[in-house]
Amino acid sequence: MPSTLLNPILERHRRDGTRLMQILRETQETLGWLPPEVITAIAAAVGWPRARVQATAEFYSFFHTRPMGRYRILWSDNITDRMLGSTELMQSMCRKLWLEPGRVSEDGLVSVDTTSCTGMGDQGPALLVNYRAVTRMTPQRVDEIVELVRAGTPVLGWPEEYFQVEDNIRRSDVLLGHGLTPGAALAAALERGAPAMLDEVKAAGLRGRGGAGFPTGQKWAACRGAEADVRYVVCNADEGEPGTFKDRVLLTSHADLVFEGMTIAGLAVGASLGLLYLRGEYRHLLEPLETVLARRRAQKLLGAGILGRDFAFDIEIHLGAGAYICGEESALIESLEGKPGRPRIRPPFPVTHGYLGRPTTVNNVETLAAACLVAKHGGAWYAALGTRKSAGTKLLSVSGDCTRPGIYEYPFGVTVAQVLADCGAHEPLAVQVSGPSGVCLADHEFGRRIAFEDVPSAGAFMVFDHSRDLFETARNFAHFFAHESCGFCTPCRVGTALVARLMDKVAAGHGSPYDLEELFKLHRLMQGTSHCGLGNTACNPVFDTLEKFRPAYERRIKSLAFEPAFDLDAALSQARQMTGRDDAAAHLSNVA
Amino acid sequence: MSETQTFSLDGEDVPFAPGQTVMQAAQAAGRWIPHLCWHPDFEAHGSCKLCTVRANGRLVAACTVAAQPGMAVENRTPDLDGRRQTLLQMLFVEGNHFCPSCEKSGNCLLQATAYEMGMMTPHFDMFYPDRPVDASHPETLLDFNRCILCALCVRASRDADGKNVFALSGRGIRSHLIVNHESGRLADTDFAATDRAANICPVGVILPKRRGFAVPIGRRKYDPAPASVVDVVPVKHEEEAR
Ligand SMILES: Cc1cc2nc3c(=O)[nH]c(=O)nc-3n(C[C@H](O)[C@H](O)[C@H](O)COP(=O)(O)O)c2cc1C
Ligand code: SF4
Ligand code: SF4
Ligand code: FES
Numbered sequence: 001m002p003s004t005l006l007n008p009i010l011e012r013h014r015r016d017g018t019r020l021m022q023i024l025r026e027t028q029e030t031l032g033w034l035p036p037e038v039i040t041a042i043a044a045a046v047g048w049p050r051a052r053v054q055a056t057a058e059f060y061s062f063f064h065t066r067p068m069g070r071y072r073i074l075w076s077d078n079i080t081d082r083m084l085g086s087t088e089l090m091q092s093m094c095r096k097l098w099l100e101p102g103r104v105s106e107d108g109l110v111s112v113d114t115t116s117c118t119g120m121g122d123q124g125p126a127l128l129v130n131y132r133a134v135t136r137m138t139p140q141r142v143d144e145i146v147e148l149v150r151a152g153t154p155v156l157g158w159p160e161e162y163f164q165v166e167d168n169i170r171r172s173d174v175l176l177g178h179g180l181t182p183g184a185a186l187a188a189a190l191e192r193g194a195p196a197m198l199d200e201v202k203a204a205g206l207r208g209r210g211g212a213g214f215p216t217g218q219k220w221a222a223c224r225g226a227e228a229d230v231r232y233v234v235c236n237a238d239e240g241e242p243g244t245f246k247d248r249v250l251l252t253s254h255a256d257l258v259f260e261g262m263t264i265a266g267l268a269v270g271a272s273l274g275l276l277y278l279r280g281e282y283r284h285l286l287e288p289l290e291t292v293l294a295r296r297r298a299q300k301l302l303g304a305g306i307l308g309r310d311f312a313f314d315i316e317i318h319l320g321a322g323a324y325i326c327g328e329e330s331a332l333i334e335s336l337e338g339k340p341g342r343p344r345i346r347p348p349f350p351v352t353h354g355y356l357g358r359p360t361t362v363n364n365v366e367t368l369a370a371a372c373l374v375a376k377h378g379g380a381w382y383a384a385l386g387t388r389k390s391a392g393t394k395l396l397s398v399s400g401d402c403t404r405p406g407i408y409e410y411p412f413g414v415t416v417a418q419v420l421a422d423c424g425a426h427e428p429l430a431v432q433v434s435g436p437s438g439v440c441l442a443d444h445e446f447g448r449r450i451a452f453e454d455v456p457s458a459g460a461f462m463v464f465d466h467s468r469d470l471f472e473t474a475r476n477f478a479h480f481f482a483h484e485s486c487g488f489c490t491p492c493r494v495g496t497a498l499v500a501r502l503m504d505k506v507a508a509g510h511g512s513p514y515d516l517e518e519l520f521k522l523h524r525l526m527q528g529t530s531h532c533g534l535g536n537t538a539c540n541p542v543f544d545t546l547e548k549f550r551p552a553y554e555r556r557i558k559s560l561a562f563e564p565a566f567d568l569d570a571a572l573s574q575a576r577q578m579t580g581r582d583d584a585a586a587h588l589s590n591v592a
Numbered sequence: 593m594s595e596t597q598t599f600s601l602d603g604e605d606v607p608f609a610p611g612q613t614v615m616q617a618a619q620a621a622g623r624w625i626p627h628l629c630w631h632p633d634f635e636a637h638g639s640c641k642l643c644t645v646r647a648n649g650r651l652v653a654a655c656t657v658a659a660q661p662g663m664a665v666e667n668r669t670p671d672l673d674g675r676r677q678t679l680l681q682m683l684f685v686e687g688n689h690f691c692p693s694c695e696k697s698g699n700c701l702l703q704a705t706a707y708e709m710g711m712m713t714p715h716f717d718m719f720y721p722d723r724p725v726d727a728s729h730p731e732t733l734l735d736f737n738r739c740i741l742c743a744l745c746v747r748a749s750r751d752a753d754g755k756n757v758f759a760l761s762g763r764g765i766r767s768h769l770i771v772n773h774e775s776g777r778l779a780d781t782d783f784a785a786t787d788r789a790a791n792i793c794p795v796g797v798i799l800p801k802r803r804g805f806a807v808p809i810g811r812r813k814y815d816p817a818p819a820s821v822v823d824v825v826p827v828k829h830e831e832e833a834r
Contacts, residue, residue: 040774051759051772058761058770323763340763345638345656487741487767489639494682497765498716525678528651529641 020338061322121399168406203379243460261368386412492535696796698812
């Protein structure tokens, strides 16, 4: 690669190794891939051992150390895309291009493959072409794309409607209907001052929307209280949990609210730099978000002397490159530092030792947006919304078998049945709440509530009707986890691969009751010994569906009823112990 | 200093100094907690999970968890050793381990720990990954088939040798060890057979050439006594093994 191409990229990123993700991405956007000599040159420029740069390049799905064709087409492979026919569409695309999935065409023109959920569950089947999101694929669109590829039409010249991404907001409440002008919440926060702002967030009972539900006020206070010269605010926009797309909508139509929330967090914790970690699948949002940042700087809502006060704060956007694990906060920080996204040993936690070893608060997009409401209306106002233990509202990304997929904002405490009725779910059989790492609810559980104290949710809400086979759902999720395991720890690296193999074996009709026992055994091992949440929850979908939709497995295992030595309920006893459950649903009848 | 603090390990008191991990304290007290990626001379990595213990009811990695006064730690229980056996089986099927023909046999911590945990078979179907060996270096052979991704060579090269010869690359089940050169060949790096990293591998990946079976089987490190005895004194595994 001529240094004339590489140099401007390196200069833009100050030859700083912590900017490696951005250097690699921009280089690849220019060259199509990352040739060995380019990796050597980048390593020399940033002053890192070459092996370390290579390790980062080889960790992320969206970086290529081999040529992958002028057109790289990746079909979103979430179960909801499949339910909309993505598998058949992809097969037909491959046939028409004379291609095998995963292979580059002999003329080096094109490759077609699958990728983890691209966050377009309400407008699938979706794909990425050269990392630009395409929605609503149809057989006709497949034919058109095949023609465009054959004709060598640059992606920039493809019809604009392919790249149209809708918000599909179906129900708004206080967050989506905030009505705040840029700067209004920030002015209110500055008026309150940092300590009072912290108190309001505590009083609001605001809890993290990224999944764990950690009290935001407590996190901010810990970060502020940690001894350090510099602190950071990180906005987690990795949104990798399959079936989740609410952060995309916030960043598309309420970017000011998100950036303002980050700025308020900066004020509260005493940080002057915020980093937004945007998943690579949302590459199309980069330029619009940069535009919003530029406007906010011009409006004195970012930069030095914000709103005429002695407060400075700015925001940088880092793009990820296809790795679900980078949603885990310590892996995200590693990625921000230019490294492979492997979760750190905790403690220490990011609030004391985060980005570049400094105290860092990592918060979900929605958490930060909600902080604006607290700044503007106060903690007591916010705490009055939702339930006692779950204050405020929650955005749900609804997809699957329903007539109105999209974004629904509800006060916490809404029942699953209510959401199902509102989205037009016909004869729902099950709902996967919070994505593969969440929980699969059967119809007798539809009276349960979305709230931290009942069914917590990071936002996904995938509906399955009676025509669906929940074994295939669990198998799809098992492959997702195997693909996304970072590979750091033994139980998850090997365990997710073993689970995916076992599920394939059962799917092929070669499974036996013994294999189901093996699945339980792997679940028990991985839950508890894994290094992070990914491995700890990776068997949830298999466990849930085995427990609640056992016939979907039995149908494939003919000998189950005749296998006297196999006691499924006994196999579950340890899992019951670990999950602290002993209700009827945690038991399996051994009589088929 | 104030009175020595203690925690209990399988019911027996173990003293510890503030800042010590459960593993460090146990090791200093001559107590064995199974481990593969931990080494007394290097910072903990916490990836193999062989050292998983139950501390106050919670499963944690002994090599990364800080010892706390009064902590009740379970180590060699049937439940924990059962988990360890499964972890070992996972490591065996993930790579290509043919112990009878391996130069490291008898000096191998993986093999010794598997014996100790009563592992009789690999149990799962083998993965048979394709991992070509690197014989480029005049003195040292790299047989990646046996790599358990413990990163000890990575740490030794970086922290003891100041070289960064090795790194872990890839993701998930395709994770693999790489060397620090565009050619991918060890011979082209600044690796030396005298490096600490040359003698740290707990399994048979980084091996001296032309030294095949210098110590006969039967007189190797883990031949006279099991890992739980040989490894409790905080000695340097690799020097014993030579
Ligand atoms: C495997 C894994 C993936 C995660 N993905 C995300 C994500 O995409 N977005 C997110 O906000 N949090 C994610 N989290 C949770 C984060 O680690 C962290 O708890 C969260 O960003 C904190 O923000 P909050 O307190 O506002 O919820 C993930 C956690 C794990 C274990
Ligand atoms: S549990 Fe999985 S994702 Fe998490 S550290 Fe271990 S291998 Fe990586
Ligand atoms: S080569 Fe040896 S020391 Fe290095 S990671 Fe592999 S098993 Fe560990
Ligand atoms: S020895 Fe503790 S995780 Fe490997």
